[in-house]
Amino acid sequence: MKLTGAKIFVESLKKQGIEVMFGYPGGVVLPIFDALYDSDIKFILTRHEQGAAHAADGYARATGKVGVCLATSGPGATNLLTGLATANMDSVPVVAFTGQVKTTLIGNDAFQEVDVIGLTRPISKHNYLVKDVKNLATVIKNAFHIASTGRPGVVVVDLPVDIQIQETDFHYPEKADIRGYKPTCKGHIGQIKKAVKLIAGSKKPVLYIGGGVIISGASEKLREFVEKTEIPVTMTLMGLGAFPGTHELSLGMLGMHGTAYANHAIQDSDLVIAVGARFDDRVTGKIDEFAPHAKIIHIDIDPCAISKNVKVDIPIVGDANCIMADMLKYVKRPEIAKWHKQIASWKKKFPLTYKKDSKLRPQYVVEEIYNLTKGKAIVTTEVGQNQMWAAQFYRCDVPRQFISSGGLGTMGYGLPAAIGAQIGCPKKTVFDIAGDGSIQMNIQELTTAVSNKLPVKVAILNNGCLGMVRQWQELFYKKRYSHTCLECSPDFVKLAEAYGAVGIRITKKQDVKKAIKHALKIEGPVLMDFKVEPEENVFPMVPAGQPINKMIGVLA
């Protein structure tokens, strides 16, 4: 039986097991939207295409499934870009479909035409322009395969409107077979044995865990590994939740706003075991002085990540879950009792804390959200101080619990990502920890939450400024607060109400618990406006260009 391209699109998604997609209609995707009208695929209409991309991303991070978004050509496609770059930087599997003008008009500056393939090349894992309807099903199969395997990422499929209308026989391939794409899964056993030997002889080893552990589902293996070896664990922003934050061997996050004890441990260590992490500059600080006494074992699925930033002694390319399983077979516990003592003394001497007085401090808000959700909520964040406080004080214990734009650092990410996460995990409490600056970048998605009756809770840590940039200006630009004070912001409570959500304003420390409890009882979306201390800083902090043990603001 012959089907139109639009029908093939819908049928292929069904075959792929896609239950939900996020998007926004437009002229050249009319045939697809017409086909969606009779389909069972849940379509979430966001209020901006960027919101659709972030929601698909949040859905993917929360569930481990592929996120799907759809937008029209031209401005629809360009609006997706920030969201796609965000997902791709953090290795999130997203397949984005964009409409395109008729194949005969491509290159003619037609209405709402833009070169999607050219625009998305540097921000995607791969992209396709479908020029023949006969290829459509195979392209879709390949797109999902590429997005979800190896180091996951974004695949863009550009669909000209005439392709959506043309008919052909529908056959969905069983398997994707791409000769140029064969990701390595199993680690080299010789390398693994070398690594295990190095571990057994180490005196001061540290596990440095990134998002790759969560993506590959290696958390359980990691835990077994840690329980067997008793090697302390530090995590990147993307790795939070890969290992329980409340475990006694957890050192929390490392890097620019990491814990003092994690940073000291790395700098003093004789062996760094990096798993699914990429030695990002926010983690390493001054690269030449990163872990100066340590040998480095690097486990990563992407060969490009190996020796990109630091020289690695033992690289192991492959899937973290596979490799951890193999390592477990051979690994022996190193003699590190002295090292544990050293770490315990750092933990005691430099705890992660803040000034506990009667003032309403943002860290306190995060701590109370943590307490009242029993540490079990899915937490999304915006970007800046709110993100760092969330990372520091919401101690995630399980993978896919902490959802944040790490690589790209995209303001406006948290609310649409929370929407995506809530749709993927309807039974969980989802909190967006936000700032008064970044929440305004995609505030329109409150409508999406209201219309879909999503009980997303937004906690705005409202300090009346673009806090992180203001912090840098305070510390490094002589307090010259150039354009970082938001003198004029909307009344967030009224704004929430205008959108049909519930708004709560909290100005005193003693009201925080009551407000959060109240918000948790409300079935719909709630926007909480916490008027926090305006000049609170995120500490500890490693100033740019310094090694990570040269921290400022460590409270002893």
Next chain:
Amino acid sequence: MRKTISVLVENHFGVLTHVAGLFSARGFNIDSLAVGETEDPTISRMTIVAEGDEKTLEQVKKQLNRLIDIIKVIDLTGEDFVDRELVLVKVKIGNKNRSEILQISDTFQAKIDDVKKEMVVIEVTGDQNKIKSFIEIMKPFGITEIVRTGRIAMGRK
């Protein structure tokens, strides 16, 4: 250092931009690039000559491997390989030097493709050294235009 990389790619549109974009995003200049179909019409071969430090070129090779449309990356640098380039050189010519130019061309086994009263178009094929010395020798006569194909290379193994 200078690297010669031979890359087998899917023979369809957009692949070249992917490859070129990868180089440009890392601030790399491609010295020469030659693309053509292979014995299998669905596969093209790109011969890329690029200059850069060892570490960055290593990254580029890995990044090339990561591209979906790239089937195989072969680094010919340091390997035993045959390389050729074809160059068309337009040289000013007069009665005084005519025979000298023709004689040199003959020594280089170059072909005269076009002769006019005041200029000649010479076609020369060879490896890098040969092409370089031919151009050097012709320079004093007055070269008005050079067109080169870019290097193609084949491993001997």
